[in-house]
Amino acid sequence: MAPAVEICQVSQHAGQEVLIQGWVYNLRTSGKLLFPIFRDGTGLIQGVAVKSAISPEVFERIKSLTQESSVKVTGKVRADQRAPGGFELDVSDLEVIQRVPADQPYPITPKDHGVEFLMDHRHLWLRSTRQRAILGVRHEIIKAVRDFFDGRGFTLVDTPIFTPAACEGTTTLFEVNYFDEKAYLTQSGQLYNEAAAAAVGKTYCFGPTFRAEKSKTRRHLTEFWMVEPEVAFAQLEDVCVLAEEMVALIVERVLANRRGELQTLERDVTKLEKITLPFPRLRYDDAVKYLQEKGGEIQWGGDFGGGDETILSERYEKPVLVTHYPAPVKAFYMAPDPERPELALCVDMLAPEGYGEIIGGGERLSDYNLLLHRIEEASLPKETFEWYLDLRRYGTFPHGGFGMGIERAVAWICGLPHVRETIPFPRMLYRLKP
């Protein structure tokens, strides 16, 4: 029996007989020649079956294959310039695990499909070459993030998904029944990260977050994954440096390890190759001036709209760090600028090519009285924040951190028009299935 080999490894088995286990990607016939293409999750390989070279039963079995039927194929690997992957398989035997019935064929054909149809068949759509490439890049980005923090002495501390209250207001929270009381699905691990930072100094969390925003745009999901580092005694500049170094590493790793995927996605890698340190910095004041010069409607004190972000991010070839926003547009826990208390010591990173905000963070408020005042000002329930206030009662400390939405980062690096393809099973305003 020939050894089982993954398609990505066939180049090491040229001239040998191997067993490929996978699915039928496509089948072309030309009289007494058959060209089935197989995929196994690691790649594609074209098989060749010549009628005169194999048994009539095997020939008929291959000829009657349908798209996405599962098979075990035995054959000899041969280098061939005519084959799409450089190697093809001279099929000698084929076992059908399950033949997809012809009267109920695989719905996703190699032709065009609409968004709704593909989203309804997301569980099958994932098998396509393009979706597999995105999954690969997403994996690489997450691994790079983990390696980045692990390599710098950060401790991963998991934060809860059920929470008793909002981080930033309750209007955008998913409410769930928690026995006899209400709970909410977390929208950020931020507050818990601050507790963890006092325990381990440098921490990060990575997990799903939920926002019940009725946002229907190309950059919104109701469930998305976020990585959030928090560092004791870090100031705004430290946070900015941490953020840009993390993003630079992510891009470097994807370029180093996922060239093939980027090519599949037809990503212009020259744009990614320009993502080198340091990234440009821009204060909110100057950003507003720039936008006004460009004819924008924005007034000082307002937050940027999607169009504003696009204009700002298209000004640079690298991500830009925008700092010192007016405090009212930011979360209650942001530290004020000692020189201009109306400003927050915060930073947003806007990805280039109009991809918008991928990172938000800054220095946290460490003064007990001011934090209490902000909580009351925001009409937040003080009782549920008692534990958070404890962090200021018992050895309060300056600290800062940020959060990066994984899906927006994946969309940017892959060059995708919509975040729905960046996560295996997207949850959106009008999409809960499959």
Next chain:
RNA sequence: UCCUCGGUAGCUCAAUGGUAGAGCAUUCGGCUGUUAACCGAAGGGUUCCAGGUUCGAGUCCUGGCCGAGGAGCCA
């Protein structure tokens, strides 16, 4: 939530208010190097739903359902 656009064969789309059609997919046939193969043939329809106008509605009107693009808000 608001604005705009759309819903016709399994899929992608056509069809002046007048016989519902094409490509792909499926089935059958042809082809010994195909590259989303090609060539020939066949089967395949509650035109999203409910009303209305009309001699006649896929097409026009009203309401609903579903989806897409955008806005606000955000990562």
